[in-house]
Amino acid sequence: MSLFANVVARDLRLALRQRGDAVMVVLFFVLAAMLFPFAVGPEPNLLARLAAGVIWVTALLAVLLSLERLFLADFEDGSLELLVLAPGPLSLTVLAKVLAHWLTTGLPLIAAAPLIALLYNMDVSALPVLALAMLLGTPSLSLTGAVGAALTLGARRGGVLVPLLVLPLYIPVLIFGVAAIDATLAGLSARPHLLFLAAIFLVMLVVAPLAAAAALRQAVE
Amino acid sequence: MNMHRFANPGRFVRLAERILPWSGALAVLALAAGLYLSLFVSPADYQQGDSVRIMYVHVPAAWMALFVYTVIAAASASALIWRHPLADLVARASAPVGAGFTFLALATGSLWGKPMWGTWWVWDARLTSVLVLFFLYLGHMALSNAFDDQSRGNRAAAVLALVGFVNVPIIKFSVDWWSTLHQPASVMRLDGPTIHPSMLWPLLVMAVGFKLYYVSIMLLRVKSEVMAARLRARSMAAVEAT
Amino acid sequence: MSLFSGRDLVCVRGDRRVFAGLAFDLPPGGAVLLSGPNGSGKSSLLRLMAGLLRPAGGDLIWDGAPIAADPEAHRARLRYVGHLNAIKPVLTAAENVAFWARHAGAGEADVGRALAGFALTPLAHVAGRLLSSGQRRRVALARLLAAPGEVWLLDEPSVGLDQASLAHLSTAIAMHRAAGGRVAVATHTPIDMPGAQTLALADFADSVPLTVGSDW
Numbered sequence: 268m269s270l271f272a273n274v275v276a277r278d279l280r281l282a283l284r285q286r287g288d289a290v291m292v293v294l295f296f297v298l299a300a301m302l303f304p305f306a307v308g309p310e311p312n313l314l315a316r317l318a319a320g321v322i323w324v325t326a327l328l329a330v331l332l333s334l335e336r337l338f339l340a341d342f343e344d345g346s347l348e349l350l351v352l353a354p355g356p357l358s359l360t361v362l363a364k365v366l367a368h369w370l371t372t373g374l375p376l377i378a379a380a381p382l383i384a385l386l387y388n389m390d391v392s393a394l395p396v397l398a399l400a401m402l403l404g405t406p407s408l409s410l411t412g413a414v415g416a417a418l419t420l421g422a423r424r425g426g427v428l429v430p431l432l433v434l435p436l437y438i439p440v441l442i443f444g445v446a447a448i449d450a451t452l453a454g455l456s457a458r459p460h461l462l463f464l465a466a467i468f469l470v471m472l473v474v475a476p477l478a479a480a481a482a483l484r485q486a487v488e
Numbered sequence: 489m490n491m492h493r494f495a496n497p498g499r500f501v502r503l504a505e506r507i508l509p510w511s512g513a514l515a516v517l518a519l520a521a522g523l524y525l526s527l528f529v530s531p532a533d534y535q536q537g538d539s540v541r542i543m544y545v546h547v548p549a550a551w552m553a554l555f556v557y558t559v560i561a562a563a564s565a566s567a568l569i570w571r572h573p574l575a576d577l578v579a580r581a582s583a584p585v586g587a588g589f590t591f592l593a594l595a596t597g598s599l600w601g602k603p604m605w606g607t608w609w610v611w612d613a614r615l616t617s618v619l620v621l622f623f624l625y626l627g628h629m630a631l632s633n634a635f636d637d638q639s640r641g642n643r644a645a646a647v648l649a650l651v652g653f654v655n656v657p658i659i660k661f662s663v664d665w666w667s668t669l670h671q672p673a674s675v676m677r678l679d680g681p682t683i684h685p686s687m688l689w690p691l692l693v694m695a696v697g698f699k700l701y702y703v704s705i706m707l708l709r710v711k712s713e714v715m716a717a718r719l720r721a722r723s724m725a726a727v728e729a730t
Numbered sequence: 731m732s733l734f735s736g737r738d739l740v741c742v743r744g745d746r747r748v749f750a751g752l753a754f755d756l757p758p759g760g761a762v763l764l765s766g767p768n769g770s771g772k773s774s775l776l777r778l779m780a781g782l783l784r785p786a787g788g789d790l791i792w793d794g795a796p797i798a799a800d801p802e803a804h805r806a807r808l809r810y811v812g813h814l815n816a817i818k819p820v821l822t823a824a825e826n827v828a829f830w831a832r833h834a835g836a837g838e839a840d841v842g843r844a845l846a847g848f849a850l851t852p853l854a855h856v857a858g859r860l861l862s863s864g865q866r867r868r869v870a871l872a873r874l875l876a877a878p879g880e881v882w883l884l885d886e887p888s889v890g891l892d893q894a895s896l897a898h899l900s901t902a903i904a905m906h907r908a909a910g911g912r913v914a915v916a917t918h919t920p921i922d923m924p925g926a927q928t929l930a931l932a933d934f935a936d937s938v939p940l941t942v943g944s945d946w
Contacts, residue, residue: 273832277821284820345814352780353833354806414651418644422634431630432648435623436655439662446669463665467658478651481568485643487782637744 270355271363278367289371296329300383311388318387319448333372334412342420348487358476373405393451400447403464404440410475417482497714504707511704518697525690539603546596548695549589556586561653564646576642581709587625613667624652732793740787741774749934756912761923764916766931772916776883780810809879815870819859823869836877844875864890882913
C-alpha cells in the first residue's frame with residue numbers, strides 16, 4: 268500500500284473510531300446557522316437573501332473548529348516525528364492527511380448544507396450550485412487550514428492563533444462561494460465564480476502541502 | 489562552521505551605524521518638506537476641498553503597507569532558503585512598522601471617508617483589501633511571538649509570510665470582484681496618472697520620506713535585536729561560568 | 731564496507747551550543763552507547779543522526795557521501811524510537827505496529843513476529859489506550875522488528891521496561907547487529923550490548939556561548 272493511501276486509511280479509521288469529533292463539527296455548523304434567524308428575525312425573504320452567506324460563514328467556522336485535530340494529536344503522541352522521518356515526500360503525507368480531514372469534515376458539511384438552505388427558505392434551484400461551490404471551495408479550506416494548524420504546533424496559544432492566521436486567507440473562498448449562489452438566484456451564470464473557486468483550489472493544492480510540510484519539519488525540530 | 493552566522497551581524501551593525509544618521513536626517517527633511525508642500529503649497533481639490541490633503545499621508549502609507557509586506561516576504565524566503573539570521577531579524581523588525589503603515593492607511597482612509605462619503609467606513613475594495621492586509625500583519629506578528637524558542641517563531645512566521653504573499657493578489661482580486669458585484673464602481677477615484685503635477689510632487693516627496701523613515705526604523709530595530717542577542721549570550725556565559 | 735559517521739558535529743538549541751566537535755563511527759554490526767547527564771545532548775544527537783535536526787556545523791556521512799545529499803535514502807534505512815511512543819489510543823497494538831510497518835514500505839508480514847519479539851502476542855488486539863506504559867514502550871519497540879531498517883536510533887528505549895522486556899530488547903539488538911544492522915542508543919540504564927563503544931557527551935560539552943568572542 269502506498270504511503271499516501273496508508274495515511275488516508277489510518278486517519279479515516281481513527282475518525283471512524285472517534286466519530287464524535289466529526290459529528291460535533293456538523294452539529295456546530297447547523298447550530299450556528301440556526302442562531303441567525305433569532306438575531307435578524309424570521310422574515311422569509313430576508314433569510315433567503317442571507318442563506319448563502321450564512322451557510323458559507325458557518326462552514327468556515329466549522330472547518331476552523333476542526334483544524335486542531337489535523338496535526339495536534341500526531342504532534343503530541345510522537346507520530347509526527349515518525350511521519351517526518353518516513354521515506355517519501357512529506358508534502359504527500361500532508362496531502363493525505365488533508366484528504367482524510369476533508370472527507371470527515373468538508374463532505375459532511377456539504378451533506379448538511381441543503382438542510383440549512385431549506386431552513387432559510389433558499390430557492391431549491393440553487394441547491395446544485397451550492398453543492399458544487401462547496402465541493403470546489405471546502406478543499407481549499409482544509410488545505411489552507413492545514414498550513415495554519417501546522418504553523419501553530421507547539422505555540423503558546425495555538426488554538427487562538429489559528430483563526431487569526433487562517434480566516435483572512437479564507438476570504439476569497441467566501442466571496443466566490445457566496446457569489447456563485449447569488450448569481451444563480453439572480454438568474455445569471457455561476458460559471459465564472461465556480462471557475463475561480465477551482466483556481467483557488469489548484470493554487471492551494473500546490474502551495475499548502477509545501478508550506479505545511481515546511482511547518483511540520485520546524486515543529487519536530 | 490556556519491560563517492555568516494557570526495560574520496555578518498557585526499558588520500551589519502557597523503554598516504547600520506554609518507547609514508542611520510543619514511537616513512534619519514533625510515527622512516526628517518523629506519517628511520518636513522513633504523508636509524509643507526502638501527499642506528501649504530499644493531492646491532485644494534475643486535470637488536473635495538482641503539480634505540484631499542489627507543491623500544498625501546494616506547496614499548504613501550498604503551504604498552508602504554504593500555512595500556513592507558514584500559520586503560518581509562523576500563526576507564522570509566532568504567531566511568528559509570539560506571538560513572540567514574539577519575533575514576529573520578529584518579522580517580521581524582519590519583512587521584510592526586508595516587502594520588503601523590497599514591493602520592495609518594486605514595485610519596486616514598476612514599478620516600477621508602467621513603467628509604467624502606458621509607460615513608467613517610465604506611466597504612470599498614481598496615479599504616477592504618488594506619483591512620485584510622492589516623490582519624495578515626497581525627497574524628504574522630502574533631505567530632512570530634507565540635513560541636518560547638524565538639528562532640522557531642521566526643521560521644514559522646517566515647512560512648506564513650510566504651503563504652500570505654502568494655495569497656495577497658488572490659485576496660486583492662477577489663475583493664475587487666466582490667466590490668464590483670455589490671456596488672457600482674464609483675467612490676474613490678484618484679484620477680490615476682492624470683494627477684496634476686502640483687499634487688504629484690508633494691505625494692512623491694512624502695513617499696520618499698515614508699520610505700526613508702521605514703529604512704531608519706528597520707535598521708534601528710535590527711541593530712537592537714543584534715544587541716539583545718549579544719546581551720543574552722553574555723548572560724548565558726555568566727550562567728555557564730558559575 | 732559502508733560506514734555511518736559524523737565529523738565535527740555542532741548542535742545548537744536556542745541560544746545555546748549543546749555540543750561541538752563531536753564525531754562518531756558506526757560500521758555495520760556496530761553499536762554506540764550515548765551517555766551523559768540530562769541536557770548533555772543525547773536526544774539531540776539522535777535527532778541529528780535521524781535528520782530531524784540540522785547540525786549547526788559538521789557533516790553526517792554515509793559511505794563517503796554526505797547524508798544531506800540524499801536525505802530520502804537515509805530516512806529509508808532508519809528506524810527511530812523517540813521519547814514518545816506514537817501509539818494511537820483507539821487502534822489496537824497490532825494495528826499500531828502494522829501502520830508503521832506499512833509506512834516504512836514493509837507490508838504486514840512481520841507484524842506478528844515483531845509483536846512476539848516483545849511478548850506482545852496476547853495483547854495484539856488490545857486498544858492502545860488500555861496498555862500500561864511499559865506495554866506501550868514495547869509496542870513502540872516492536873515497530874523496529876516489523877519493518878527491517880539498517881540503522882536503529884533508540885532514545886531511552888528501556889524506560890518503563892521490566893527485566894524480561896529488557897532481555898527482549900537486548901536480544902533484538904543483538905540479532906539486529908548480527909545481521910549487519912547498527913544501533914545508537916541513548917540510555918541511563920545499562921543495556922547489554924557487547925562491544926559497543928561509549929560516547930560520553932559531556933566530553934564535547936561546549937560552554938562557550940554562541941556569540942561571545944565572535945563578531946556579533
